[in-house]
Amino acid sequence: MKRLDGKVAVVTGAASGIGRAIACLFAREGARVVAVDWKPEPLEASVAGILAEGHQASACLADVSNSEDVQRIMRTAAGTHGRLDVLVNNAAIQILGRLDETSEEDWDRLQAVNLKGVFLCTKYAIPELRRAGGGAIVNIASILGLVGDPDLAAYCAMKGGVIALTRAAALSYGPEGIRVNAICPGDVDTPMVREYYDAAPDPAALRAEVSSKYALRRIAAPEEIARTALFLASEDSSFITAGVVVADGGLTAKCY
Ligand SMILES: NC(=O)c1ccc[n+]([C@@H]2O[C@H](COP(=O)([O-])OP(=O)(O)OC[C@H]3O[C@@H](n4cnc5c(N)ncnc54)[C@H](O)[C@@H]3O)[C@@H](O)[C@H]2O)c1
Incomplete structure (x- = not known):
């Protein structure tokens, strides 16, 4: 028995990096993966890689900061596969800058993708997860939601927001069997x-x-974060919710 047999999983930002590794691993573990990204060619490449291994995946071209796109993602997942069990909020962008150097446009752009994107995907996944009788949401935050980086002020703020949203959502939907956890990777x-x-x-x-x-x-290698996401998405972590899992090779343990 594979760890996600029979499950349907939406993975955002699946065209690259950590999201691609998560989509591949989840498919190997038996999930039917709906791979979401706004970049068509690398997204198709991710899906083609999964299909070539004999596993199940489909591509959904969408911008996670756009409400209509996000509603379409969840309709597609539930419509095509009959259910939704797992959501991985992974898509994000990074814009360098100290606070005073960050333009209002860059702040809004980061907020729209990195925080509102998580809000929208979670909001529109909840009814489907509820219909499935429960499920798991895994948010890819960052150690930069826990500690500061002077050159990534807005990014830090959004990742802190993702951690706060994780805890609030875990409390809201825990009674319905929907677990919500965050991973805070260091450099990957x-x-x-x-x-x-x-x-x-x-x-x-x-x-x-x-x-x-x-x-x-x-x-870290992206596959190491993918294995952490698999743990949080599967029954292996059945009593973990509102968790903030630091996967940082010991980086933030040190003070001096
Ligand atoms: N790489 C790291 O060191 C690191 C560390 C901590 C946290 N993270 C987090 O891990 C996640 C994945 O990062 P990564 O390093 O794999 O990044 P990446 O840039 O390699 O991949 C991100 C993917 O998200 C997609 N994406 C961006 N905006 C989107 C949008 N609006 N709609 C749909 N898709 C969108 C991109 O096209 C890309 O395919 C992010 O949330 C990132 O903040 C990364």
Whole structure:
């Protein structure tokens, strides 16, 4: 018996990085995956990879910050597969900047994708999860929702919001058997973090410096975060809700 046999899972931001790894792992574990992203070609590539392994997935091109798109995602999942059991809110963007350097437009853009996107997907998934008799929501937050980064002020604020929303939703829907948890990864080797390193004058030096701060002396692979998401999406974590799981290789354990 695989851990998500018979389950239908929506994974947002499934065209790249952590979302792609989650979509692949969930499909290998028996889920029918609805892979969501706003980038058509890499999204099709994610789905093609899953189908080529003999597992089940479909692509849903959508912008998580758009209410009509999000309602269509949930209708598609429930309409095509008859149910929805798992939602992974993973899609996000990153915009560099100290608070005073952040434009109002950038703040609004980050808010729309990274926080309102989580709100919308959760809001419109809840009726379907309820109809399925319960389910699991996994929000990909960040350690930057727990600690600060002076150069990512708006991103930190949105990830803090995701953690707060996780706890509130867990309390609201726990009585209906819907569990809501968040994962706070440290650096993960994905295009998002590579872009961040590439913006530095010496990307290789920055990468080495960042890795040296981790107890494990390395950053994570996307598959490691995917395995944490699988735990939270499956019955293996049946008594965990409102959890904030820090998957950061020991980075935030250290004070000095
Ligand atoms: N990579 C890291 O170091 C790291 C660390 C902590 C948390 N995270 C979080 O993990 C999640 C995944 O990050 P990643 O590193 O894999 O990023 P990524 O940039 O590789 O992938 C993000 C995906 O989300 C999609 N996306 C962005 N906005 C969207 C929208 N409005 N609608 C639909 N799709 C959208 C992108 O097209 C992309 O495919 C994010 O929530 C990110 O904040 C990443």
